[in-house]
Amino acid sequence: MIEVKSLTKRFGNKTAVDDVSFTVEKGEILGFLGPNAAGKSTTMRMITGFIPPTAGTAVIGGNDIRTAAIAARRLIGYLPENAPVYPDMTVTAYLDFCAQIRGFSGQERKARIEETIEKCFLRDVRHQAIATLSKGFRQRVCFAQSILHDPPCLILDEPTDGLDPNQKHEVRQMIRRMSADKAIILSTHILEEMETVCDRAIIIARGRIVADDTPARLKTRSAVHGAVSLTLKKGDPDNFIARVKTLPGVAGAQILSREGDNWRARVFPEANDAPILQRILSTLSEGEAETSAIFVEQGRLDEVFRSITT
Amino acid sequence: MKANNSLSNIHAIMKREMAGYFGSPVAYVFLVIFLMLVGFFTFYISNFFEMGQADLQGFFQWHPWIFLFLIPAVAMRLWAEERRMGTIELLLTFPITIWEVILGKFLAGWLFIGVGLALTFPMVITVGYLGNPDLGAIFCSYLGSLLMAGAFLSVGAMTSSLTRSQVVAFIIAIVICLFFILAGFAPVTNVLSGWAPAWLVNMVSKMSFLSHFMSIQRGVLDLRDAVYYLSVIFFMLFVNGVVILNRRTS
Numbered sequence: 001m002i003e004v005k006s007l008t009k010r011f012g013n014k015t016a017v018d019d020v021s022f023t024v025e026k027g028e029i030l031g032f033l034g035p036n037a038a039g040k041s042t043t044m045r046m047i048t049g050f051i052p053p054t055a056g057t058a059v060i061g062g063n064d065i066r067t068a069a070i071a072a073r074r075l076i077g078y079l080p081e082n083a084p085v086y087p088d089m090t091v092t093a094y095l096d097f098c099a100q101i102r103g104f105s106g107q108e109r110k111a112r113i114e115e116t117i118e119k120c121f122l123r124d125v126r127h128q129a130i131a132t133l134s135k136g137f138r139q140r141v142c143f144a145q146s147i148l149h150d151p152p153c154l155i156l157d158e159p160t161d162g163l164d165p166n167q168k169h170e171v172r173q174m175i176r177r178m179s180a181d182k183a184i185i186l187s188t189h190i191l192e193e194m195e196t197v198c199d200r201a202i203i204i205a206r207g208r209i210v211a212d213d214t215p216a217r218l219k220t221r222s223a224v225h226g227a228v229s230l231t232l233k234k235g236d237p238d239n240f241i242a243r244v245k246t247l248p249g250v251a252g253a254q255i256l257s258r259e260g261d262n263w264r265a266r267v268f269p270e271a272n273d274a275p276i277l278q279r280i281l282s283t284l285s286e287g288e289a290e291t292s293a294i295f296v297e298q299g300r301l302d303e304v305f306r307s308i309t310t
Numbered sequence: 311m312k313a314n315n316s317l318s319n320i321h322a323i324m325k326r327e328m329a330g331y332f333g334s335p336v337a338y339v340f341l342v343i344f345l346m347l348v349g350f351f352t353f354y355i356s357n358f359f360e361m362g363q364a365d366l367q368g369f370f371q372w373h374p375w376i377f378l379f380l381i382p383a384v385a386m387r388l389w390a391e392e393r394r395m396g397t398i399e400l401l402l403t404f405p406i407t408i409w410e411v412i413l414g415k416f417l418a419g420w421l422f423i424g425v426g427l428a429l430t431f432p433m434v435i436t437v438g439y440l441g442n443p444d445l446g447a448i449f450c451s452y453l454g455s456l457l458m459a460g461a462f463l464s465v466g467a468m469t470s471s472l473t474r475s476q477v478v479a480f481i482i483a484i485v486i487c488l489f490f491i492l493a494g495f496a497p498v499t500n501v502l503s504g505w506a507p508a509w510l511v512n513m514v515s516k517m518s519f520l521s522h523f524m525s526i527q528r529g530v531l532d533l534r535d536a537v538y539y540l541s542v543i544f545f546m547l548f549v550n551g552v553v554i555l556n557r558r559t560s
Binding site for chain 1: 315318319321322323325326329330333334395396397399400402403404405406407558
């Protein structure tokens with residue numbers, strides 16, 4: 001649905017986006033991840049036609065943004081960063097304006113507006129001027145504008161930025177609900193959001209794509225992925241570490257912290273799928289330490305993120 | 311179908327801009343000040359009653375000077391505000407062309423000024439009551455005034471697209487409009503004649519808003535005057551579009 005081909009943007013001699021290519025299919029939610037100023041917004045602005053690319057192009061449902069810009073834009077719903085809306089208009093008037101621009105008229109326009117107001121929970125504020133609304137509501141109004149015409153492509157630049165945890169949850173739910181028949185790109189720098197919402201993640205740093213994978217597979221790149229963490233009581237930590245290190249399949253072990261009787265240790269496997277958990281358990285049963293918690297680490301996205309973007 | 315879409319898009323933009331004017335105090339402040347200034351100049355400076363003439367010469371002659379300050383104020387928000395709020399990003403990613411947006415915004419401003427001009431109708435009634443004026447000349451003058459207002463507005467729309475600050479847009483617009491008003495007169499021609507070639511001085515002096523307006527005021531709507539104002543409007547809106555296309559961010 002969305003095909004991005006070698007998109008490049010240079011501002012003067014600074015390259016903001018460098019040869020970025022990817023595709024998003026219908027039913028897929030692509031998370032666009034990266035540090036600030038990595039080129040996320042610039043890429044999205046090029047796809048939506050706000051700024052022209054220096055080189056490369058994007059094809060939206062068969063329409064090249066360079067040669068069939070209007071047809072391409074018709075298929076896109078766009079929520080820009082900071083959700084800009086006209087403060088002097090009421091919610092209904094604003095949506096009416098957007099609906100007219102999107103080519104709806106008469107009964108259909110009214111029906112669209114009603115439907116969108118329902119979907120985005122704007123009923124209570126529909127006759128209020130946007131200037132009087134809180135940040136969360138403004139975000140929702142701008143979001144409403146982006147889904148008003150039920151576009152096959154949805155491009156959301158930090159859709160949950162500045163929202164409280166409940167509102168974040170609501171917006172994520174909305175995005176997930178709509179994902180079945182849309183190709184969605186959303187940018188974020190909240191890792192947890194990407195894990196819960198996206199099917200696939202592209203990490204971008206200094207204008208280049210540095211990773212393109214599912215969140216689960218990205219996590220396996222973490223150094224602690226597959227490691228076994230234990231929280232123990234009493235016993236002899238040093239002795240335990242020494243014994244564990246001799247087990248087959250174990251690459252290393254270390255003590256993370258000691259507090260009185262309590263101590264925490266982590267055991268690293270040689271390979272991700274080495275069956276070390278069972279062996280560690282039997283080692284534990286031989287010693288006198290009491291186990292209060294034990295789990296296999298899934299890997300941490302923030303750590304992966306940091307290691308590939310710096 | 312295509313033309314219909316275009317009209318509908320322009321209409322949507324116009325409607326929004328009009329709502330923008332009348333949704334804020336700006337519109338009412340503008341209208342009241344415009345009418346007060348027009349009345350003040352006509353009655354106290356031109357001495358409308360003492361002149362004893364059944365025409366609106368003393369009314370129309372002030373329009374360029376009042377427009378000079380008020381129209382840049384009408385135009386300054388057209389684009390600068392979109393830039394400041396970031397809504398320009400949505401506007402330019404809607405499935406409409408930049409020219410539809412420019413035209414919609416311009417026509418909204420023009421219509422708004424037209425409302426202001428229409429509200430001066432008591433002047434016509436007054437002069438009609440007191441004497442027997444040449445209604446054709448008055449009609450021509452109104453038309454000329456509206457055309458000139460359009461030219462002022464297009465300058466303001468263009469300067470508004472240059473910046474995100476309304477104040478900067480306002481000031482630059484006034485300077486350019488002042489140049490256009492004075493183009494045919496001593497202050498500008500004297501500066502130019504020292505160094506510029508004669509054809510340039512000549513060309514600039516033909517560009518005066520004022521001399522074209524004066525000839526319309528005489529009651530003859532010469533096609534050349536109308537074409538002059540329309541081409542200024544066309545040129546300024548074209549520059550407006552080029553500016554927007556080249557400075558989309560920031």
